Structure formats: structure tokens, C-alpha cells
Amino acid sequence: MKMSVDRESVGFIGVGFMGQGMARNLLDKGFALTVMGHRNRKPVEELVAAGAAEATSPRELAARSRVIFLCVTGSAQVESVLKGESGIIAGAQPGTVVVDCSTSDPTVTVRLAQELEAAGLHMADAPLGGTPTQAAQGKLSAMIGATPEVFARIKPACEAWAEKVVHIGPVGDGHKMKLLNNFLSMGYAAIYAEALTLGQKVGITPQTFDSVVRGGRMDCGFYQTFMQYVLERNRDAHKFTLANALKDVRYLESVANAAGIANPVGNAVKNSFAGAVANGKGEDYVPMLSDWIAGLNSVSLVKE
Structure with a gap:
């Protein structure tokens, strides 16, 4: 599929029940996509076969992406992929946006957003409403916490997998x-x-x-x-x-x-x-x- 020149490159960590369908919709709608898997290889292999690239670490994925979606278990896992020598912060270009689609602790989300801003990066929270079937169909809902500027940047990518995208307020309000x-x-x-x-x-x-x-x-x-x-x-x-x-x-x-x-x-x-x-x-x-x-x-x- 021909890539749209006005679309930012996207990274996706966590292609499980919800993430696989979301990532596939990003591919199908023309986004250049890099994915990183965990224990289950099958969804990663299916996405790579459909046109995605694969990264072996959050740092590598961040170097290839300008908008990074995280669809992991919760705050502890989000912090783990952000930090450390192989983390997103270590590899991300200035201005990169990290979008936490997990269901996380809002107090942790706000703290991590402050740490990302100090590193020249941005954060948004975009937890999901819906089921894996709706994820595959691109019919999820997203409740987004972000600045107006960051929301405007990530909205096109979110609309690839969500039929309802609502800007709730600042970072943390989505969670x-x-x-x-x-x-x-x-x-x-x-x-x-x-x-x-x-x-x-x-x-x-x-x-x-x-x-x-x-x-x-x-x-x-x-x-x-x-x-x-x-x-x-x-x-x-x-x-x-x-x-x-x-x-x-x-x-x-x-x-x-x-x-x-x-x-x-x-x-x-x-x-x-x-x-x-x-x-x-x-x-x-x-x-x-x-x-x-x-x-x-x-x-x-x-x-x-």
C-alpha cells in the first residue's frame, strides 16, 4: 500500500488481544508501522507479513517512530518500556509522542508525562473502549488526555482504529x-x-x-x-x-x-x-x- 506522505511513522508495542487489531488497522490505512512483540510470536509474524517492520527493543522501535502506541497491561509495564538503556526515552527523536492505550494509574501517567517532557518528548493517554472484535474492525472508542497540540498530531492515527475519539482534557484525564x-x-x-x-x-x-x-x-x-x-x-x-x-x-x-x-x-x-x-x-x-x-x-x- 502506498504510504501517505503527511502521516507520521508509527510504532506499536503490545500486539495482543486489542493491539493486533489496532496495529493491523494502522497498516491497512497507510501508516508506516514498526511493531515489537512479547511472548506470542504469531501476531507479530502476521503483522510483518502484512507490511510492518519489527523492532527487537523499545529503543530501536522509538528510533524509527514519531508516534508510539503502548498497549500493555498497566503503569508498571509502561514505565518499563520507557526507561533504561533499551527503553523508548533512550532511542526517541525529540518531539516524539508516546500514547499509552493501556488502562493505567492516572497519577503515574502524569508523572511519566512530566519526565518525558523534560526529555524533549510528549505523552498522551488514550485508553480504549470496546472488544478485540471491535479492535479488528476499527470500531473502538478512545478517551484521550493530551495537550491540544499533541491531540491534533495523534488524532489521525487514533482514527485508524477508533470510530469514536474524544479529547477528555490534559494528560491523565483519559485514564x-x-x-x-x-x-x-x-x-x-x-x-x-x-x-x-x-x-x-x-x-x-x-x-x-x-x-x-x-x-x-x-x-x-x-x-x-x-x-x-x-x-x-x-x-x-x-x-x-x-x-x-x-x-x-x-x-x-x-x-x-x-x-x-x-x-x-x-x-x-x-x-x-x-x-x-x-x-x-x-x-x-x-x-x-x-x-x-x-x-x-x-x-x-x-x-x-
Whole structure:
């Protein structure tokens, strides 16, 4: 594909569930792309076959890129790829923008942004809304924290993989909004799991429950992917791990503590996930929280 001369070269670190689809959309829409993988070689090889270049370190990737997307687990991983002899800061050209698409701790994001500015670089946070399927389709949403100038630079690349791009405010505000969004979704998950368990215990099967909720005011996209697992046992209906969900609600707790507000519902949601993760369920996906809560109450949500 012919490259557009007005598009900045892009680097992408973290081509997993979400990142692979995002990176492929950047390629398909004409961006020169360099990727770096981690443990799983398959998505890297597929992207290279489609026209991407591969870097062996964040430093090498940074030397080839003017806008760098990070789609990793959280703040600790972001800091790891930024710093050190082989990190992005060591290899980046002045003016390079690092865009953190992870769900990270906003206080860490602001600190890292200050460190990047001191090194002549820029940072934006652009956490994601959506699923791996939507990532592949280029239909994610992005909540962006950045200066107006940086936002204008990264918007074309973000629009390659997102159908909704919203400039929330300065650096850190994207991650704040993402944590609020994930509080809602993980809160739904905890409530669904408890409601389904209670229903089964008193004779209302998940199938009956769904026949009432689906299509009504309490229906939504998150409910549908959650229930696709509950009803059809489709493990891949919503590929977001319980360990990652727990990380996010812990970040939310940190933000609430820093803001000085009581968040009793947030703590209850956190404890639902913490119990499952502490008992070895961390790599299960979010809808599978329903099986954990049901098991605690000696019921099964599996259709007999």
C-alpha cells in the first residue's frame, strides 16, 4: 500500500488481544508501522507479513517512530518500556509522542508525562473502549488526555482504529475516565454474577433471567457479551481477564483515596474480583466471575 506522505511513522508495542487489531488497522490505512512483540510470536509474524517492520527493543522501535502506541497491561509495564538503556526515552527523536492505550494509574501517567517532557518528548493517554472484535474492525472508542497540540498530531492515527475519539482534557484525564468507565463495567459484572447466582438459588434459571432482561432497559452490549458466556459457555465472548479487571478497580480505589472520597461500592466490586483472583482464577475472563460467585453459594449456572 502506498504510504501517505503527511502521516507520521508509527510504532506499536503490545500486539495482543486489542493491539493486533489496532496495529493491523494502522497498516491497512497507510501508516508506516514498526511493531515489537512479547511472548506470542504469531501476531507479530502476521503483522510483518502484512507490511510492518519489527523492532527487537523499545529503543530501536522509538528510533524509527514519531508516534508510539503502548498497549500493555498497566503503569508498571509502561514505565518499563520507557526507561533504561533499551527503553523508548533512550532511542526517541525529540518531539516524539508516546500514547499509552493501556488502562493505567492516572497519577503515574502524569508523572511519566512530566519526565518525558523534560526529555524533549510528549505523552498522551488514550485508553480504549470496546472488544478485540471491535479492535479488528476499527470500531473502538478512545478517551484521550493530551495537550491540544499533541491531540491534533495523534488524532489521525487514533482514527485508524477508533470510530469514536474524544479529547477528555490534559494528560491523565483519559485514564481517569477509563477507570470510571471500567468501574461501571466491572460493577455490572459483579452485579450480574450475584443476581444470576441468587436467581438460580431461588429457581430462576439464567435462561429465564435473560428472557426478561434482554431487549429491556437493563440490556446493553456488556450484558450481551457477559451472557454469551453464561448461556452458551463461549469462553472467548469477552476476552478480558479477572486479573486485569482487579488491577483496574484497584487503580480506581487509588484515585478515590487520592481524591478523598468514600467509594464503598467500588470496594465491594474490587473484593468480588479479588476473591476470584486470590483463588487462582486470574486468567479466567470477566464473565466467568459468575461461575466463581455461583460456586461460593453451591449452585451451578450451567444448563442441565
